[in-house]
Amino acid sequence: MRRREFLTLLGGTAAAWPLSSRAQQRKAMPRVGVLWHAANAREEAEYLGALTKAFHELGYVEGKNIELDHRFPAEQPERFRTLAQELVEVDMIVAVTGLGAKAAKQATGTIPIVLVADPDPVDNGFAESLAPPGGNVTGLSVPPSLLATADEVIE
Numbered sequence: 001m002r003r004r005e006f007l008t009l010l011g012g013t014a015a016a017w018p019l020s021s022r023a024q025q026r027k028a029m030p031r032v033g034v035l036w037h038a039a040n041a042r043e044e045a046e047y048l049g050a051l052t053k054a055f056h057e058l059g060y061v062e063g064k065n066i067e068l069d070h071r072f073p074a075e076q077p078e079r080f081r082t083l084a085q086e087l088v089e090v091d092m093i094v095a096v097t098g099l100g101a102k103a104a105k106q107a108t109g110t111i112p113i114v115l116v117a118d119p120d121p122v123d124n125g126f127a128e129s130l131a132p133p134g135g136n137v138t139g140l141s142v143p144p145s146l147l148a149t150a151d152e153v154i155e
Helices: 002-025 045-057 077-086 098-107 145-153
Strands: 031-035 068-069 090-093 115-119 137-143
Touching: 031 077, 031 098, 045 068, 068 077, 077 098, 090 098, 098 115, 098 137
Parallel strands: 031 068, 031 090, 090 115, 115 137
Antiparallel strands: none
16 A cells, blocks of 8 residues: 555544444533522422422433532522523523522523523513513513412412
């Protein structure tokens, strides 16, 4: 084999090698950051269970095909900001409260943020309008009268 043919063969093999190894790597699991309001998982147990069940019903099983990265700020505004900054490497952020959504929106303008419920996402600066919301924040708009009713039912 002549030198030029050998170098061409070697160069072609070397160029193809990274592509074949990448094709064999498994696709990374989607990471969802969840910014709660309480201090720990025990305090959020009911809602954490509901979130896990909802993902499961959509075909996502934690540890199998999705990674949930929970943060618990203990209702302290400065911790919301710090913990939201920690979540800027995830694929999506679920913000349970408006304070969490505000902190997440300040931390990133590109990662999708799902706000669980807010009485007025437009006035609170999360969306440009209810349809379409624009930006990277979306979620459920719940009138204050319904939020009060829900709180009374929970108590």
